[in-house]
Structure formats: C-alpha cells, structure tokens
Amino acid sequence: MRASLIQIVVDEDETVNSRRARVSSLVREVAGRERPDLVVLPELWTTGAFAYESFASEAEPLKGLTYEAMAKAASDTGVWLHAGSVPEQAPDGALYNTSLVFSPEGELAASYRKIHRFGFDKGEAVLMSAGSQLVTVRTPTATLGLATCYDLRFPELFRGLVDAGAEMFVVPAGWPERRREHWLVLARARAIEDQAYVLACGTGGTHGGVPQAGHSVVVDPWGEVLAQAGDGEEVLTVDLDPAKVAATREQFPALKDRLLGLDEPRR
Numbered sequence: 001m002r003a004s005l006i007q008i009v010v011d012e013d014e015t016v017n018s019r020r021a022r023v024s025s026l027v028r029e030v031a032g033r034e035r036p037d038l039v040v041l042p043e044l045w046t047t048g049a050f051a052y053e054s055f056a057s058e059a060e061p062l063k064g065l066t067y068e069a070m071a072k073a074a075s076d077t078g079v080w081l082h083a084g085s086v087p088e089q090a091p092d093g094a095l096y097n098t099s100l101v102f103s104p105e106g107e108l109a110a111s112y113r114k115i116h117r118f119g120f121d122k123g124e125a126v127l128m129s130a131g132s133q134l135v136t137v138r139t140p141t142a143t144l145g146l147a148t149c150y151d152l153r154f155p156e157l158f159r160g161l162v163d164a165g166a167e168m169f170v171v172p173a174g175w176p177e178r179r180r181e182h183w184l185v186l187a188r189a190r191a192i193e194d195q196a197y198v199l200a201c202g203t204g205g206t207h208g209g210v211p212q213a214g215h216s217v218v219v220d221p222w223g224e225v226l227a228q229a230g231d232g233e234e235v236l237t238v239d240l241d242p243a244k245v246a247a248t249r250e251q252f253p254a255l256k257d258r259l260l261g262l263d264e265p266r267r
C-alpha cells in the first residue's frame with residue numbers, strides 16, 4: 001500500500017478559494033506522479049488551524065465546496081483521499097472540525113468530528129463543538145483510524161481505535177513550530193504503544209500568527225520513522241505493509257497484556 005502525504009503551506013496571503021483550487025490540482029498531480037493508494041491532507045487547510053477569525057466566515061456545510069472539490073479529485077484520480085478537515089457548519093449552526101475521507105469512486109467513506117479541541121479557554125476550544133464518535137474506515141488494504149491534531153495527546157482515543165480494528169492512524173494536523181518535538185515524539189509514541197502505522201500530515205507556513213511545524217511524519221508499527229518532511233510544502237510518499245501490524249502485534253504481544261480499560265479483564 002502506498003500513501004502520499006501532502007504537507008501544505010497555509011499562509012494568509014493566499015485566499016481560501018485559490019488554496020482550494022491549488023490543493024485540488026496538487027492532489028491530481030501527486031496521484032498521477034506517485035501512484036499512491038491513499039492521499040492525505042492536513043487539518044483545516046482551507047483556513048489554517050490557528051486562523052480562528054476565519055472559522056465562522058469560511059465554515060461550510062458537510063457537502064460544501066471543499067467536499068465537492070475533494071470528492072471529484074478522488075474519483076478523477078481513483079485514490080482513497082483523506083481530505084484533511086474543514087470547518088463544518090452543522091444544520092443546527094454548530095461548528096465542527098470535520099475530517100472527510102473519500103473512496104476512489106468519490107463517495108464519502110467517513111467523516112470524523114475532532115473530539116479534543118485545542119485552545120483551553122479560547123480559539124478552537126470555544127469556537128468549535130466537540131465530536132463524540134470514534135471513526136474507523138475499512139479500505140481494501142487496511143483499516144484506518146481517524147484522529148486530528150490535538151487528539152494525538154490523548155492515547156485513550158487511539159486505544160479505542162485499536163479496539164475498533166484500526167491498523168493505521170491517519171492524523172491531519174496544523175501543529176505549531178513551537179511544539180514540534182511534542183508532535184514527533186507523540187506520533188512515535190502512538191505507533192509504538194498501539195503497534196500501528198501513524199500517518200501524520202501537518203502544515204507549513206504561518207497563519208493566525210502561529211508558525212507551523214511542518215515535519216509531517218510516517219511511523220511504522222515498531223516506531224521507526226519511515227519518512228519525515230521539512231518545514232515547507234512537501235510530498236511524502238511511502239510504501240506501507242499492512243501485514244506488518246499483525247506481525248508486530250504477534251511477535252511482541254504487549255497489547256495482549258492490557259489489564260485496564262477493557263470491558264472484560266483478559267486474565
């Protein structure tokens with residue numbers, strides 16, 4: 001299975017409309033050149049994860065402009081597309097940070113409303129509502145577990161995804177440069193403790209006054225970093241072996257020693 005992560009530069013000198021068009025072209029270009037099965041985009045790449053003042057003005061219904069553009073990019077290129085997340089305006093007016101995953105036919109395979117919102121008592125934490133559902137996506141080659149950015153700090157979410165069958169975590173993000181080391185360590189930690197692939201795709205540039213970390217990263221179930229981006233716009237393409245997840249869990253069966261947080265104790 002081949003995955004391409006597209007780390008996008010999200011700066012405020014580019015309009016949302018032009019970025020949407022540019023990213024649609026990029027998905028097509030990368031799909032044609034790298035021949036991936038799965039393409040991954042970052043969190044809130046239309047606005048920027050820290051461009052709080054744009055969330056309401058740029059919010060879209062689930063099937064809005066970004067949905068339409070990404071569904072078409074997926075079906076035109078025949079890839080699974082994790083289109084990152086959009087500021088979703090729900091029918092009741094609430095805003096969510098919602099990830100969209102499209103099948104190669106351009107059908108919506110899954111949407112995930114970010115559960116842990118960042119900002120403590122401001123920003124996303126007050127502007128957005130929290131999702132409450134764990135979401136996995138079965139593709140022909142692997143079961144994906146969905147999480148978004150700040151979720152990476154909450155290992156219990158990832159354990160829940162493992163219990164739901166996840167073999168590969170896909171984590172779109174808009175992570176700040178200031179905490180780059182946290183990002184890299186947490187991505188590896190989630191891979192090691194859950195013996196799963198982590199595909200973590202962030203942004204470059206500066207928005208909302210916050211320089212972004214870039215450094216999108218792909219980690220294997222043993223915790224090895226398979227590829228890591230730099231600061232700017234970049235594509236990371238990696239070949240993944242989903243069978244390595246079961247093999248790692250078999251050879252080093254630490255997940256079988258879990259005693260807490262299970263419906264029934266194992267021993």
Ligand SMILES: NC(=O)CCC(=O)C(=O)O
Nearest residue numbers: 049118149150174176179
């Ligand atoms: N967009 C985010 O969720 C940012 C998370 C973050 O900055 C952090 O966890 O640190």
